[in-house]
Amino acid sequence: MCGIVGYLGPKPAYPILIDGLKRLEYRGYDSAGVATLETDGELRIEKKQGKVANLESHIGANLPQGTVGIGHTRWATHGPPSDVNAHPHAGGKGRIAVIHNGIIENYEALRGLLTHRGHDLVSETDTEVLAHFIEEVQTSTGLDLPDAVRTALKEVIGAYALVVLDQTQPDRLIAARKSSPLVIGVGQDNEFFVGSDATPIVAHTKNVVYLEDEEVATMTRSGELTIRTISDAAVTPAIQAIELEIASLEKAGYDHFMLKEIFEQPKSIRDSIRGRVRLQSGEVHMSGIDDHWDVWSKAQRILILGCGTSWHAGLVAEYLFEGLARIPVEVEYASEFRYRNPIVRNSDVVIAISQSGETADTLAAIRLAKEHGAHVFGVCNVVGSSIARETHAGAYTHAGPEIGVASTKAFTAQVAVLTVMAMHLGKRLGTLDDATFMRLMTGLDNIPGLVQKVLNNAAPVEHIAEKFARAENALYLGRGFQFPVALEGALKLKEISYIHAEGYPAAEMKHGPIALIDEAMPVVFIATQDEVYEKVVSNIQEVKARGGQILAVVTEGDTKVRSLVDHVVEIPKVHNALAPLLTVVPMQLLSYHIALMRGCNVDQPRNLAKSVTVE
Numbered sequence: 156m157c158g159i160v161g162y163l164g165p166k167p168a169y170p171i172l173i174d175g176l177k178r179l180e181y182r183g184y185d186s187a188g189v190a191t192l193e194t195d196g197e198l199r200i201e202k203k204q205g206k207v208a209n210l211e212s213h214i215g216a217n218l219p220q221g222t223v224g225i226g227h228t229r230w231a232t233h234g235p236p237s238d239v240n241a242h243p244h245a246g247g248k249g250r251i252a253v254i255h256n257g258i259i260e261n262y263e264a265l266r267g268l269l270t271h272r273g274h275d276l277v278s279e280t281d282t283e284v285l286a287h288f289i290e291e292v293q294t295s296t297g298l299d300l301p302d303a304v305r306t307a308l309k310e311v312i313g314a315y316a317l318v319v320l321d322q323t324q325p326d327r328l329i330a331a332r333k334s335s336p337l338v339i340g341v342g343q344d345n346e347f348f349v350g351s352d353a354t355p356i357v358a359h360t361k362n363v364v365y366l367e368d369e370e371v372a373t374m375t376r377s378g379e380l381t382i383r384t385i386s387d388a389a390v391t392p393a394i395q396a397i398e399l400e401i402a403s404l405e406k407a408g409y410d411h412f413m414l415k416e417i418f419e420q421p422k423s424i425r426d427s428i429r430g431r432v433r434l435q436s437g438e439v440h441m442s443g444i445d446d447h448w449d450v451w452s453k454a455q456r457i458l459i460l461g462c463g464t465s466w467h468a469g470l471v472a473e474y475l476f477e478g479l480a481r482i483p484v485e486v487e488y489a490s491e492f493r494y495r496n497p498i499v500r501n502s503d504v505v506i507a508i509s510q511s512g513e514t515a516d517t518l519a520a521i522r523l524a525k526e527h528g529a530h531v532f533g534v535c536n537v538v539g540s541s542i543a544r545e546t547h548a549g550a551y552t553h554a555g556p557e558i559g560v561a562s563t564k565a566f567t568a569q570v571a572v573l574t575v576m577a578m579h580l581g582k583r584l585g586t587l588d589d590a591t592f593m594r595l596m597t598g599l600d601n602i603p604g605l606v607q608k609v610l611n612n613a614a615p616v617e618h619i620a621e622k623f624a625r626a627e628n629a630l631y632l633g634r635g636f637q638f639p640v641a642l643e644g645a646l647k648l649k650e651i652s653y654i655h656a657e658g659y660p661a662a663e664m665k666h667g668p669i670a671l672i673d674e675a676m677p678v679v680f681i682a683t684q685d686e687v688y689e690k691v692v693s694n695i696q697e698v699k700a701r702g703g704q705i706l707a708v709v710t711e712g713d714t715k716v717r718s719l720v721d722h723v724v725e726i727p728k729v730h731n732a733l734a735p736l737l738t739v740v741p742m743q744l745l746s747y748h749i750a751l752m753r754g755c756n757v758d759q760p761r762n763l764a765k766s767v768t769v770e
């Protein structure tokens with residue numbers, strides 16, 4: 156949700172902070188700021204509404220000189236985007252500076268206490284309350300900074316990833332987390348780096364420590380890293396080596412991360428099945444399932460939890476698991492599941508799907524499921540993410556870092572992994588016959604090449620985008636496996652072009668949405684040749700009879716739909732269960748081109764952030 160960076164070491168902090176903020180800007184871009192301890196001891200805070208570039212312009216040539224500092228890119232929760240609400244926030248005496256990602260739920264009560272004690276808060280944020288509260292605890296108790304932070308956090312209700320800089324202590328940096336992610340990079344030469352995730356750190360060191368909930372880390376200029384819980388228990392830092400490559404965080408010649416990630420899909424899908432699908436031996440390997448076969452073999456229900464695009468991947472998985480493994484599946488929005496007092500049995504297997512592995516609603520939902528005794532399996536893209544670390548087992552999607560806020564390659568990687576899981580379950584449970592298993596195995600192995608073929612033939616999509624770019628609304632329709640793809644296509648369009656788009660089961664259109672059809676309403680049908688093709692053709696005729704502009708994604712060689720609609724994009728013929736991996740690609744490109752034609756920021760759409768780590 157917000158991006159957090161910190162540095163303590165021998166080098167000038169500002170360039171490291173700014174570079175880190177640019178790499179984290181996809182997490183939030185309403186405002187940006189830095190705080191450094193200058194060589195003369197001044198606590199210098201510079202912050203500005205807007206993107207990091209605005210902050211740099213604001214700072215100009217008068218660059219901060221300190222060798223310890225913190226930086227923040229904000230996705231506004233409390234208080235609109237503004238200079239005064241931007242982080243870092245200082246305590247009342249202007250001696251400490253705090254940056255924070257999360258929500259302090261009892262900030263109003265704390266604010267009242269602080270105001271009563273004479274504190275004058277100038278912003279609308281919960282973070283400024285936190286800064287004043289830490290300072291108040293320090294002043295009233297005389298505690299050393301780490302102890303004051305721990306004491307203060309005991310009174311805090313909510314989620315936080317925070318870093319505290321104290322003007323009186325230029326040789327220390329304090330970091331703490333609860334529910335919001337925080338990573339510490341352990342560099343050479345007594346250097347420490349702090350990040351919301353590893354992306355601002357990996358250019359400097361591959362050695363990281365993932366802070367756990369309610370842990371407070373103290374970093375010193377002499378190279379000491381001490382971690383204690385807020386209840387003051389000692390924790391041994393677990394240093395891990397990460398495999399992230401800095402090149403994977405660059406645009407590599409593409410105009411936007413989103414376009415790069417769309418075109419990376421042949422590789423990311425191949426990487427997501429590599430080592431799991433062994434065509435020669437006709438075997439599938441899913442250690443995350445095999446190591447817990449006692450649970451999976453008795454599963455009476457699969458509960459799939461996720462948000463946004465990940466929830467759409469879960470809907471595809473519902474068709475996969477019920478079709479191939481004949482296990483009842485329920486797909487739930489994690490945000491609904493966690494609050495509705497759900498019935499979860501210990502015979503349930505829960506699959507949590509999350510690209511970032513940090514989505515607060517999904518993390519809370521799996522914690523609830525675990526409390527009810529369910530086995531939880533994670534499908535995540537970020538190694539070492541909170542959800543990946545809190546599930547009983549899992550499978551990484553290996554799609555590589557996804558920087559574009561609109562999820563693309565993560566979706567197809569999720570669907571590919573879920574397909575392999577369903578095939579594996581069906582094979583082991585005996586619900587999937589060998590012939591179909593091998594057909595799916597071969598088909599899946601061919602998918603990366605077929606995605607490449609769709610990408611190579613995607614030029615018409617840009618021309619079609621020109622026809623739709625001025626639309627104010629759009630309808631996406633599909634049946635069966637293509638219904639979740641219709642939802643995903645609609646989400647892509649609305650989140651980056653700001654056109655209101657709805658995905659619907661094609662059959663459902665006549666129960667209401669058909670009233671929306673007129674010449675101004677683009678309708679996108681996914682009409683691949685499968686068991687329900689003729690039904691979709693009927694739906695197309697219903698829309699055509701009412702003058703709707705129709706784009707159809709069809710199977711190569713289709714002539715029937717082609718004769719009925721205004722625009723066609725073809726995809727190669729594949730098994731119905733594998734088709735979502737292909738039909739989603741034109742949807743992704745259509746939304747990309749339309750958004751560009753509307754002058755939208757494709758990689759950082761308004762109001763959005765890449766990882767929603769608050770509720």
Ligand code: AGP
Nearest residue numbers: 463464465509510511514561562
């Ligand atoms: C998808 O394009 C959106 N960025 C958003 O819906 C996203 O899928 C959702 O927030 C879930 O994120 P996660 O997969 O990281 O949990």
